Amino acid sequence: MEVLAMSTDSRFSHKIWNEVELSKMVEGGIPFPMLSDQGGRIGTVYGVYEEAAGVNIRGRFIIDPDGVIQAMEVLTPSVGRHVGETIRQLKAFQHVRATGEATPSGWQPGKPTLKPGPDLVGRVWEVWKPEMAD
Amino acid sequence: MAKEMDSCVKPAGGPLVAKPAPAEGVSPPKEEVKMAMARVGKEAPDFEATACVPGEGFKNIKLSSYRGQWVLLCFYPGDFTFV
Numbered sequence: 001m002e003v004l005a006m007s008t009d010s011r012f013s014h015k016i017w018n019e020v021e022l023s024k025m026v027e028g029g030i031p032f033p034m035l036s037d038q039g040g041r042i043g044t045v046y047g048v049y050e051e052a053a054g055v056n057i058r059g060r061f062i063i064d065p066d067g068v069i070q071a072m073e074v075l076t077p078s079v080g081r082h083v084g085e086t087i088r089q090l091k092a093f094q095h096v097r098a099t100g101e102a103t104p105s106g107w108q109p110g111k112p113t114l115k116p117g118p119d120l121v122g123r124v125w126e127v128w129k130p131e132m133a134d
Numbered sequence: 135m136a137k138e139m140d141s142c143v144k145p146a147g148g149p150l151v152a153k154p155a156p157a158e159g160v161s162p163p164k165e166e167v168k169m170a171m172a173r174v175g176k177e178a179p180d181f182e183a184t185a186c187v188p189g190e191g192f193k194n195i196k197l198s199s200y201r202g203q204w205v206l207l208c209f210y211p212g213d214f215t216f217v
Contacts (some may be wrong), residue, residue, distance in 0.1 A: 001203065001204040001205070001206060002200055002204070002206070003205075003206045003208065004195065004200075004202050004205060004206070004207050004208070005208050005209075005210065005214050006183065006208065006209050006210075007209065007210050007211065007213060008212065009212055009213045010142075010184075011184045011185055011186040011192050012186075013184035013213045013214075014185075014213060015170075015186045016213075017194075017213035017214055018186065021214065029188055030188065031188055031189075031193055031206050032187060032188070033185045033186070033187045033188075033193075034186045034187075035184070035185040035195055036183055036184045036185060037148075037183055037209075041148040041149055041182045041211055042145065042148055042149055042179075042183060044149075044160075045149045045169050045170075045171060045172060045179045045181070045205075046139070046171075046172040046179065047171055048203075048209045049144040050211075053211075054212065055211040055212055056209040056210065057209065057211060058208075058209060058210055058211070059207075059208070060206070060207070060208050060209075061172065061178065061196075061205075061206070061207040061208075062204070062205075062206060063178045063200075063204065063205040063206075063207060064204060065199065065201065065202050065203055065204060066174065066177075067177050067178055067180075067197075067201055068175065068177055068178065068203070069172055069173065069174050069175070069176060069177075070174065070175075071174060072172065072174055077211045077215075077217065078217060080217045081208075081215070083158065086206065088206065090142060090206070093204075094204070100190055101185045130200040
């Protein structure tokens with residue numbers, strides 16, 4: 001899996017931010033590419049460019065090996081993301097892609113999956129309970 | 135061959151549409167090129183952007199060059215901001 005971070009800052013700003021600040025949070029600085037979208041043209045296509053402020057708001061996209069967007073999440077600027085939830089979703093999408101099964105609410109690796117088909121209609125309650133979402 | 139130098143201004147393709155570039159000296163047509171918006175279940179709109187790649191310096195990066203891998207694309211408001 002490759003992470004690509006993108007903002008409207010220049011690549012020069014990315015470099016210095018990583019060197020002077022992020023490297024104090026993550027040893028050695030962040031290891032993934034930081035992309036520049038000056039002008040917000042890419043953010044516009046992804047629906048995250050905020051014209052009044054000239055920035056891209058927090059948008060997160062999970063893109064599969066075929067280049068298809070499997071998930072998107074967009075937040076206004078003052079609330080940060082939850083990395084654990086992103087990883088959970090990524091593992092669920094990888095599992096679904098590998099097995100053709102479906103993952104119920106709150107699924108984690110190792111938990112039961114659903115096998116959609118005529119036999120499961122009206123009987124999900126037998127194999128899945130709300131407390132399994134925790 | 136001389137090592138390629140970075141400069142203050144470096145063009146990158148931005149959003150990429152499957153349309154041939156207009157010939158040199160010919161002004162592009164006035165109509166806006168309609169670009170598909172990002173949606174789940176649809177192909178991610180391709181782009182090319184300048185980037186800072188830790189350990190490798192500055193490079194242009196194209197989304198479509200990551201085919202075959204899972205990609206987590208994260209937009210954020212700005213370097214040196216608070217959240």
